[in-house]
Amino acid sequence: MELDYESKRPLYIPYAGPILLEFPLLNKGSAFSREERNEFNLNGLLPETVETIEEQAERAWQQYQEFKNNIDKHVFLRNIQDTNETLFYRVLADHLQEVMPIIYTPTVGTACEQFSDIYRRARGVFISYPNREHIEDMLQNATKQNVKVIVVTDGERILGLGDLGIGGMGIPIGKLSLYTACGGISPAYTLPIVLDVGTNNQQLLNDPLYMGWRHPRIGEEEYNAFVEEFISAVKRRWPHALLQFEDFAQKNATPLLEKYRDKLCCFNDDIQGTAAVAVGTLIAASRAAGSPLSEQTIVFLGAGSAGCGIAEQIINEMMSEGLSDAEARRRVMMVDRYGLLTDKLTNLLPFQARLVQPSEAIAGWETGSDSVSLLDVVRHARPTVLIGVSGQPGLFTEEIIREMHRHCPRPIIMPLSNPTSRVEATPADLISWTDGAALIATGSPFAPVTWKEKVYPIAQCNNAYIFPGIGLGIIASGARRVTDSMLMSASRALADCSPLATDPTGPVLPELGDIQQVSRQIAIEVARAARLAGVAAESSEEALAQAVEDNFWTPAYRHYRRTSI
Numbered sequence: 001m002e003l004d005y006e007s008k009r010p011l012y013i014p015y016a017g018p019i020l021l022e023f024p025l026l027n028k029g030s031a032f033s034r035e036e037r038n039e040f041n042l043n044g045l046l047p048e049t050v051e052t053i054e055e056q057a058e059r060a061w062q063q064y065q066e067f068k069n070n071i072d073k074h075v076f077l078r079n080i081q082d083t084n085e086t087l088f089y090r091v092l093a094d095h096l097q098e099v100m101p102i103i104y105t106p107t108v109g110t111a112c113e114q115f116s117d118i119y120r121r122a123r124g125v126f127i128s129y130p131n132r133e134h135i136e137d138m139l140q141n142a143t144k145q146n147v148k149v150i151v152v153t154d155g156e157r158i159l160g161l162g163d164l165g166i167g168g169m170g171i172p173i174g175k176l177s178l179y180t181a182c183g184g185i186s187p188a189y190t191l192p193i194v195l196d197v198g199t200n201n202q203q204l205l206n207d208p209l210y211m212g213w214r215h216p217r218i219g220e221e222e223y224n225a226f227v228e229e230f231i232s233a234v235k236r237r238w239p240h241a242l243l244q245f246e247d248f249a250q251k252n253a254t255p256l257l258e259k260y261r262d263k264l265c266c267f268n269d270d271i272q273g274t275a276a277v278a279v280g281t282l283i284a285a286s287r288a289a290g291s292p293l294s295e296q297t298i299v300f301l302g303a304g305s306a307g308c309g310i311a312e313q314i315i316n317e318m319m320s321e322g323l324s325d326a327e328a329r330r331r332v333m334m335v336d337r338y339g340l341l342t343d344k345l346t347n348l349l350p351f352q353a354r355l356v357q358p359s360e361a362i363a364g365w366e367t368g369s370d371s372v373s374l375l376d377v378v379r380h381a382r383p384t385v386l387i388g389v390s391g392q393p394g395l396f397t398e399e400i401i402r403e404m405h406r407h408c409p410r411p412i413i414m415p416l417s418n419p420t421s422r423v424e425a426t427p428a429d430l431i432s433w434t435d436g437a438a439l440i441a442t443g444s445p446f447a448p449v450t451w452k453e454k455v456y457p458i459a460q461c462n463n464a465y466i467f468p469g470i471g472l473g474i475i476a477s478g479a480r481r482v483t484d485s486m487l488m489s490a491s492r493a494l495a496d497c498s499p500l501a502t503d504p505t506g507p508v509l510p511e512l513g514d515i516q517q518v519s520r521q522i523a524i525e526v527a528r529a530a531r532l533a534g535v536a537a538e539s540s541e542e543a544l545a546q547a548v549e550d551n552f553w554t555p556a557y558r559h560y561r562r563t564s565i
């Protein structure tokens with residue numbers, strides 16, 4: 001039965017008695033009023049006092065503070081989510097800045113690693129390869145009926161942690177929690193999904209508690225057919241839902257995106273979401289450093305699908321500022337573990353081959369060996385921006401950073417690898433090696449750095465700034481596809497929200513506490529871009545802004561009335 005979760009009117013509910021306390025979307029716990037307790041046969045099932053959501057949130061917060069370990073805090077909050085979703089989002093709303101690293105990066109990484117150990121209750125849909133005949137049924141069985149946003153992973157590249165099998169489910173759950181907490185998407189509309197196609201993680205295969213399919217990952221052909229089955233089933237069940245691909249391995253991420261982006265409303269968060277937030281951050285940081293993005297020289301460490309996705313989006317943005325395609329590509333250099341990508345290299349993936357430097361661009365560079373190292377590139381190309389998407393900790397060494405700073409008074413340095421354990425350099429080191437001059441944005445959260453009695457806030461350049469607003473914009477506009485122009489408008493909207501725009505000493509990105517407002521602004525721009533791209537219906541500016549507001553869910557209890565099924 002489909003319930004009208006969305007409107008502010010009373011909600012008519014066909015269940016009564018203890019079962020009503022078992023639906024996380026409906027449960028109010030001690031906040032059921034006396035009338036509701038009478039009407040729904042709840043008398044005696046709850047302590048006498050009728051509480052407000054504020055009182056419940058206060059108790060939850062006190063309990064939360066008793067936990068010393070972040071993973072225990074995570075388990076505690078997830079437990080509230082699985083018993084009373086409204087209360088969960090109320091606690092998040094009250095303490096977003098503090099709990100974001102607990103429900104999301106970095107603690108969510110630990111939760112994925114320990115998924116089968118800390119497992120309590122089912123959430124979302126597990127679609128396993130041995131059950132492939134029943135995908136349709138599995139989607140029918142989902143606890144949510146009117147799904148508008150799906151986040152799906154196959155668990156093969158979870159953050160920088162690699163193959164975690166079904167442990168990857170923690171990521172769609174965490175991402176969707178942010179869709180609601182930051183982007184106001186009602187939790188009744190969101191569905192996390194994991195595709196269980198086995199795992200090549202031997203530790204998991206050997207672990208007697210591992211809850212996924214204990215089998216090596218299936219081959220390419222079976223995999224592609226399975227994903228196709230899944231996508232077709234989603235399209236039949238929820239033809240207009242937004243589907244976010246998350247944490248797929250490099251070999252699948254780009255091909256799946258290319259294959260499906262024109263067939264349904266979908267995007268890849270690691271490629272496109274990360275690119276959109278990085279470009280937004282760079283536009284804002286470039287403004288602060290005194291020259292436009294098209295005048296920066298940008299070096300990437302890491303040439304996977306995320307790095308190349310960001311690079312392409314930067315090139316698009318540079319071209320919109322007036323550069324030719326070739327000029328823009330000369331300004332963006334990719335370095336991977338084998339060195340700078342040049343046209344001499346063979347065996348590159350197609351999305352890497354588009355980003356090689358022509359040999360003549362590096363003719364005359366003195367390098368220690370055949371391959372051109374990051375240090376060589378920094379020495380000769382004199383970048384103004386250094387971006388880390390390598391998944392390897394510590395690769396931005398003191399020598400490299402000092403060399404960069406010798407040629408660039410205000411270097412923009414973005415070690416984006418997640419979680420915290422994979423960061424290319426810590427903000428504290430970067431500040432000290434550049435004498436406080438670096439403009440820094442990291443992928444995982446870092447506390448402000450105090451150096452020589454000055455406090456430096458550290459921006460978190462994480463796709464969490466982008467995807468909730470994109471989702472809200474898509475729902476509000478009814479967009480049928482996710483176009484590049486929608487992503488670019490999200491980047492620009494984010495840059496316009498940068499505190500640096502008005503305060504040269506401010507952080508590059510807005511405070512997390514302001515993220516709901518940022519998401520609204522991104523949503524409006526995304527909706528407008530969708531309309532311009534012809535993938536959403538015409539509507540007035542006022543109607544769009546109103547639709548964004550109308551779709552913004554806030555965690556408050558609604559009044560319940562009883563109805564029969």
Ligand SMILES: O=C([O-])CC(=O)C(=O)O
Nearest residue numbers: 105159247270418462463
């Ligand atoms: O989840 C995050 O923090 C950002 C992200 O998509 C990733 O690192 O894969």
Ligand SMILES: [Mg+2]
Nearest residue numbers: 159246247270
């Ligand atoms: Mg990701």
